[in-house]
Amino acid sequence: MARVTLQTIADRVGVSRMTVSNAFSRPDQLSAQLRGKILEAAEALGYVGPDPSARALARGTTGAVGVLLTDSLRDAFTDEVATTFLGAIAEELAPTGMALTLLSATEQPGMIPARDVAMDGALVYSCNTHTTAVDWLKRRKLPLVFVDQVAVPGIPSINIDDRAGARSAAQHLVELGHRRIDIVTSNPGLEPGVIADPIGSAISHVGRQRVLGWLDALEAAGITPTVVQEWRPDDGGGSQAARLLLEQTDPPTAILCFSDVLAFGVVQTAQSLGLAVPQQLSVVGFDDNPLAQRMRPALTTVRQDVAAKGRAAAAALTASIERVKTGGTGRVRHVLLPTELIIRNSTAPPPETH
Amino acid sequence: MARVTLQTIADRVGVSRMTVSNAFSRPDQLSAQLRGKILEAAEALGYVGPDPSARALARGTTGAVGVLLTDSLRDAFTDEVATTFLGAIAEELAPTGMALTLLSATEQPGMIPARDVAMDGALVYSCNTHTTAVDWLKRRKLPLVFVDQVAVPGIPSINIDDRAGARSAAQHLVELGHRRIDIVTSNPGLEPGVIADPIGSAISHVGRQRVLGWLDALEAAGITPTVVQEWRPDDGGGSQAARLLLEQTDPPTAILCFSDVLAFGVVQTAQSLGLAVPQQLSVVGFDDNPLAQRMRPALTTVRQDVAAKGRAAAAALTASIERVKTGGTGRVRHVLLPTELIIRNSTAPPPETH
DNA sequence: CGGAGTTACTATACCGATATAGTCATTGAG
């Protein structure tokens, strides 16, 4: 049996195909009576409704937006910060009826989602901007929103004030009296171990901003931190880095971490080495991951409102799509959300040295 | 400037549109030399590649599969079990180059993702099968895979052996010597409080299977549990239910919980009421959420391999899509993955009563 | 009673590709 299309129904009812289309998509264009008859016939023929692909082609809109996630999607789902972000996007998008399509930046031979999947716009989340996937999205001239990336002119962006947040974290330690402060960072793909040029070798925008913020406060206090790149994120996140720092001849009394997950690993490692946190070692995280509250000691960290970031991103994207559709030309906005230092129990003045 | 299409390039190079199409989609159909010239011209004109929507219409395939999630997508992202599942799907799908589109079952006026978004197939995850969204997917005759749902003939399904798992959990308590065992379940939307007919009122397939499993073991031991439906999942998950059970005149010495998250709430509540776990109250969860290991005491629970479930689901779906495409007609498979009781520190023999 | 304004449809022209069946040289085998 051949497939049922608008034409099938049109022939059956004896009207034009366009009228059947209107029965489904623009009910005000025909009489209720005829519409009823058409829907009835459609039902009888087992018609499901206008074919999404055909409609997408004709209308030029697909009803789905993409999110480009750098690394394997797998990782995006194990990171509580990322899932919160995605959840907020989904929530913000729900009332619009748009679906959310996950795009991985890793490309397969012959299939590049960023190039080959139909969508009305996309969020680019914490991706290296020089990824080919991002290039494809740009070339398609899709409405885009950059999140946690360096803002470029012409593309709306959502960022948090990473630098100020990091600065306040470092400042907090300085004010507690610490002078030996080191740093554990996370740059996907970077060689683990001590990093000579933390600013230059920062891979992500966020990574760079946080380093800049930490150094703002530390350098002002005349402190030069040792910066260590974590080992693979899954092997106890931060434990090897912590060990390296704590086994120096002149170990730090405080450690600043790129994330709460990392901080968790650092705290655990310190404790397993017999160091009391915060009495002998202070640790500060970043993000205010739910984990930060659950930990013992509860973690001092820099809060970012991930959900707000997600909502803002989704809103910016829908606005951008709308703008393109209506030909309107509002200004491109770059949003910078605030961060806030949350002082809990993982920081204290340094131990007395005599 | 008009949009660049295959035709634009064809005119420019002086070949037929079909040849340009082949240059992009079937390189073996033309000489390398001509192909080079075409790609060059395409580049010069700023052509991005075949339009995904047009291609989807012509080819009948979109390069994306959907996942239908019952409740607000928001919830799906806060639940560690669900995110693990999604991550595993994403991972399994990655090598195929297919994108993953999230569909919420909640419909908006005028826009029903399950009906209106183009896709090649879909996973239906723990949805009430009588949702209209599921109906739309079925009517579209899309390749589907049901996960954590009652298996229906003709549609591949992936389930875990919830019943056997629940049975072993209950059996474990019975063998420890417990005789007063109660249950906390979770049925989205169901009225909280004591449930008279736990099997009949179970809303989800999973919920029903677990109740059946618990009762298998309990009834065999002559035990009739009180079954309580949790309050809203976000308010401390399980704490109100636990309070209700523990403040009975004849309180239980052990509680079986629908999930680890619920069990976590129950344990916390018990502890706050001054009950030692497991000395005075044993608690068993379900899922083996990472949380189960982190808790103190570590939770005795029934492990399901969520990642394996996700991988199996994705594999079944791609297989199903492939089958439709090639017209092949392999048998529909119903997979039942095993569960395993993991005994940790939240269960012990009941306190001695004299 | 004439002309402007609805209402309810229809005709035509795309949307931007791909599949399939040619066409026309070339090449190789018998």
Added chain:
DNA sequence: CTCAATGACTATATCGGTATAGTAACTCCG
């Protein structure tokens, strides 16, 4: 030397809709 088999393109026919501009019959109003 002839005929079948390749190789490299092209012509034509969809894929299943939607936008836009008609058209014909009716309504309203002064």
